[in-house]
Amino acid sequence: MVPDDPADLLCGDPITEHTLAEPDAVELAGVFAALADPVRLRLLSIIASNDETCSCNLEAPLAKSQSTISHHTAKLAAAGLIVGERRGRWTWWRVVPEQLAALQSSLRVVQDHQA
Amino acid sequence: MVPDDPADLLCGDPITEHTLAEPDAVELAGVFAALADPVRLRLLSIIASNDETCSCNLEAPLAKSQSTISHHTAKLAAAGLIVGERRGRWTWWRVVPEQLAALQSSLRVVQDHQA
DNA sequence: TCAACACATCGATAGATGTCAATATGGAAG
């Protein structure tokens, strides 16, 4: 607890016990990465605006190809932000509120940690 | 409001009025992108754990080069998540709670939008 | 069984990003 190097005294507390652990950071970063794309954010907002949303309603408003939309929904799903259910011909997407809530609380931790 | 194409009737509401606008999506995605990196998340957690944090305490715990740390702090700052103040030899970093709060509310919008 | 359709996967390509060593910048101290 007592710094050996005098330099530490100049810069304040070098303690890093409360630093976010590397594995946790990697996982959290992955979820944020899923949100770090304008197309995916708009996709998510469309899916969230209805209780359930059919894939057939995603392609047109975003003006992207079918394979691109598929790529993005897969990424959001891999991050746990949406889930898809294949019903009949189409896949129906739904948001996962728990994952959004978890993200919010991870931001709150950062916020609350300061005085 | 009345769908012209019978196909619309099969897939539910194709209305996209409430879709996140493209410029807003681009901006929001930029902020999330700043959080989409494990090193930056750990950086942020260190900065948030103290009231103010000197750059000289960031390099060692993250095991990254000086230029890499500088690169990351610059990205967090560009996203409005932290601010730096040059005082004496060192730069002192502080988180911006308002920006974190804004992010939280943007997630809340997605969450609340659904029934 | 077969044709049509929704969605996933593959291959390719252009652009973005993390990382570091080297160098530049700019303030502090002598």
Next chain:
DNA sequence: CTTCCATATTGACATCTATCGATGTGTTGA
């Protein structure tokens, strides 16, 4: 003025990612 030190910037490189066309997969309906 000059030296030293903390930080920013540059250049280079490897990796990742968004995008699309083409193709594969599996289900629907005739």
